[in-house]
Amino acid sequence: MFTTLISPADLAAHLNDPSWRIVDVRHDLANKAAGGDAFRQSRIPGALFLDAETQLAGVHTGTNGRHPLPSRDDFAALIAQAGIGDDTQVVVYDASGGMFAARLWWMLRWIGHDKVAVLDGGFPAWQADGHPVDQVALDVDASRRLPGPGATSLSIRPPLVDTVDADAVLANLTQPAFAVLDARAAPRYRGEVEPMDPVAGHIPGALNRPYTDNLNADQRFKSAEQLREVFSGVLAGRSPQYLVHQCGSGITACHNLLAMEVAGLSGSRLYPGSWSEWCSDSTRPVAKG
CATH class of the missing domain: 3.40.250.10 (Rhodanese-like domain)
Structure with missing residues (x-):
């Protein structure tokens, strides 16, 4: 079980493991479409995309910050829809040194899921180490769908943070x-x-x-x-x-x-x-x- 960081080599060894889910959270605070655009062009094989602005943040009130937390129930429902269950090993990556990946790492621990790790070095390290990249272009609708096994059961456990x-x-x-x-x-x-x-x-x-x-x-x-x-x-x-x-x-x-x-x-x-x-x-x- 990986609970903090995982190397590109260790992720590559589990690339086809059905009990693992890879989540792409690439994002740019100055260009909110950049992460989805990058994912549509290329990604780690089997990865799904979650958007930091629209999926990993709650409702903005003007007084609760730029990225307020969603409710734990809403977030857990999203994660279950992504095919992540109680025993799923999650690996999160971005292209910003873990800046956005660490946020999802923390949020999963916030609902009690400890089997989550950040890909050390992110997508650039994955590429630099020569691991496979899926470069089949996706249209906008396809990138918004959550690929993989579909909805599963996920327990909301006491927070680890x-x-x-x-x-x-x-x-x-x-x-x-x-x-x-x-x-x-x-x-x-x-x-x-x-x-x-x-x-x-x-x-x-x-x-x-x-x-x-x-x-x-x-x-x-x-x-x-x-x-x-x-x-x-x-x-x-x-x-x-x-x-x-x-x-x-x-x-x-x-x-x-x-x-x-x-x-x-x-x-x-x-x-x-x-x-x-x-x-x-x-x-x-x-x-x-």
Whole structure:
């Protein structure tokens, strides 16, 4: 069972295993059609596509962030429709160093499914290592269908991950019980630029650990030892539960959560609404620098 990362070679060895499902979540925050377009052109054989905007996020209210979580029931129904059952080994990949794949990894753990791993290096690594690629072009309708065995039974189990909401983060400003770790790039954290949200800056007191620092130059994850050294330094002797992860909309924060899991540091929490939810309320304080 793979529960954090899987190498292209290990996935290739199970490519035709009927108890495995491969999910393509390639996406581009600046071009929301890019992931589906890429999937229609080429993909790992047998993969299905799930869209980060329309399928892996809930209803936007304008105050709950850019990628709010769907209900656990709705998400579990989608996953069951994709042919993923209680005993299915899921492998998720993207072309962004695991940025979007980590989000689905976290969401599956959120409904209690632990047999899920992110393809280390994603589609570029799969290609670079010489593994087969399905290049039969699909039309738009075909890419939206969920291929494979069809709907199956999936139990919603107790979550393997935990969250905090905006109220808890706000209360933490005056009665600190945890540290917030921001996964965005440093210029966004400092409030020097803001390409996605209407307000620049960060949650007061939040620390910064860009998710890209989890990766080597080839976009594969650093070793467990390297990651453990860095995150242990952030924890400074505290338990992993001390950290609450956030980013712009709850996506790249999951990359830091995955990195900590790879490092053997389990138990940190996610603030799903993240900065896009936080800054939607002008009464919440904003820090810069």
